[in-house]
Amino acid sequence: EVQLVDSGGGLVQPGRSLRLSCAASGFTFKEFAMNWVRQAPGKGLEWVAGINWKGNTMGYADSVKGRFIISRDNAENSLYLQMDSLRPEDSGLYYCVKDMGVGPYLGSRLDTWGQGTLVTVSS
Amino acid sequence: QSALTQPPSASGSPGQSVTISCTGTSSDIGTYNYVSWYQQHPGNAPKLLITEVNKRPSGVPDRFTGSKSGNTASLTVSGLQVEDEAEYYCSSYAGRDKAVFGGGTKLTV
Secondary structure: OOEEEEEOOEEEOOOOOEEEEEEEEOOOHHHOOEEEEEEOOOOOEEEEEEEOOOOOOEEEOOOOOOOEEEEEEOOOOEEEEEEOOOOHHHOEEEEEEEEOOOOOOOOOOEEEEOOOEEEEEOO | OOOEEOOOEEEOOOOOOEEEEEEOOOOOOOOOOOEEEEEEOOOOOOEEEEEOOOEOOOOOOOOEEEEEEOOEEEEEEOOOOHHHOEEEEEEEEOOOOOEEEEOOEEEEO
């Protein structure tokens, strides 16, 4: 069974950092692009970042570019999101999401979603 | 990188058909055939319904069909069932390694 387990969320003050992790299993992790998508409470979906299968092409939403870094460890079947200079508007449920392909067209074909990890940015 | 535009709500009776629109620009939907649709029930993660404009992943009923014309994509749900009541989101590749979602449409059956 394909499974994505998100972790690392929590309550953090504005301006501080947080690192999210996602443990993948049930598929050949290194053969697929991966993404992070977030959802503020009661709001819609927002694509945050994506990374290709090799880990050498990354894309970011304008709202997080320069503050967030997506990375992956194919040997550990893991995906990460380093979030710096956090703002209250970054609060929400962050989903780790598997792409259907290796990487072109990042974020456009999201076929498996984790359960999400909640990030709350507040003083 | 602006969000795609969806109507906030749509409705239909069981057995009827309903179409949800998703309007983008020439920089996203108008250029790329990488439009997807997702269904999200309250408290659950989204589920992929349609990818690459009109392709259904395995297990998705053929009652769900996708199409595109110019800068607008559409999702049609035929033979509405009570369990189709959910939030529906469109997304598109937007170039330069970015993707964008629509604001979501609440479908009431």
